Amino acid sequence: MxxxxxxxxxxxxxxxxxxxxxxxxxxxxxxxxxxxxxxxxxxxxxxxxxxxxxxxxxxxxRKGFDLPPLMFTIEEVEAITLGAHLVQRIRDPKLQDAAESVLSKLQHTIPGELRSHLLSPRFLVSEGDTVRPDGIELRDVRNTIRDCRKIHITYRDEQDRCTQRTIWPIATLYYVDVTLIAAWCELRGDYRHFRAERIVESTILDAVFAAGSGQLMAEWMAKRTMQPQKPDERSAGRPD
The missing domain is CATH 1.10.10.10 (Winged helix-like DNA-binding domain superfamily/Winged helix DNA-binding domain)
Structure with missing residues (x-):
């Protein structure tokens, strides 16, 4: 922070x-x-x-102290509010807490005439059906991505087979029905996506990997661009 x-x-x-x-x-x-x-x-x-x-x-x-109001348009307030409500669908507790904190901060800092659009938004966001993972904390994943640290995972595939993997996490992909971790997999020697809810166990390692000034991210993005894929497909686009 x-x-x-x-x-x-x-x-x-x-x-x-x-x-x-x-x-x-x-x-x-x-x-x-x-x-x-x-x-x-x-x-x-x-x-x-x-x-x-x-x-x-x-x-x-001391009572009476207030921060100067932030200047937002109605559309900006609604965009922030909608985004915060959408975060509730992804089953990431820390991001959900952060979204609520954002709305709380806005409530106390925007002018009164905009506050009603924040407290009573004119839209409804449906609940997502993403499964909350038990074997890994998504907050830990985000931290390892920032710190370029490796993760050792026990991963169960769709045939219920378990493998031991050491992965280099690159990005987290949030879909309505699934959360994926994009990573370089040492076992496969290639980029893979892992469904968060299929990770049975995980350990954050002290070992780090070279981010290469964004080279891994660039390679991963290029591979996805050349081979457009859905979240349930193999290689860089399918949970392995």
Whole structure:
């Protein structure tokens, strides 16, 4: 998380609270250390954000403080709201929490005349039927993609056969009915897609792979472009 985002989240966490919030509670919520929270609080106070309190006692945001409104059009608010509701279909708990957080931030920052379009949207998003995976955390997959770390998985195919794989995750593909992990598979020596719900077990390895300044992503995208495929097809487009 960027520090600017974390500072904003601290203000959001303190907003409207009638009782002090401890640094430990903020640290747990934002998944950082207590020392980091102390530094962030000091930074906000130095920027004249009216946060009162002290280490060991907790912190309060003085009533009456508000952030300047963000300027969005009605269409932009509806686009953000629709996107946040669509995220609920993909069965990724952390992204779902993040989508709700986005809507909460907007609710407190956009002008009042736009707030009704956020709170009572004029559309309905149906529930998706993607199966939530048990053998791997999608948040871990996103982290390994960013960190270029390998994952060892036990994978069950459509014939119920299990294989052991070490994969280099490149991207996560979210469809209405399935979530795929695009990766280089060391066993097959080629790009493969793995259905997240068919991963029985997974271990994030310390071993890293060379991202090659996006070379893997470029090769994977080129292969998909040359051989357009649906999510249930083989090679770079089929869950292996």
């Amino acid at each position: 960027r520090r600017a985002d974390r500072l904003f989240d601290i203000i959001q966490a303190l907003r409207g609270k009638s009782q002090p919030t401890t640094a430990a509670a903020l640290a747990e919520r934002l998944e950082v250390t207590v020392r980091t929270i102390y530094r962030d609080i000091a930074t906000l106070q130095a920027r004249r954000i009216p946060i009162e309190g002290a280490p060991g006692l907790g912190y309060l945001l």
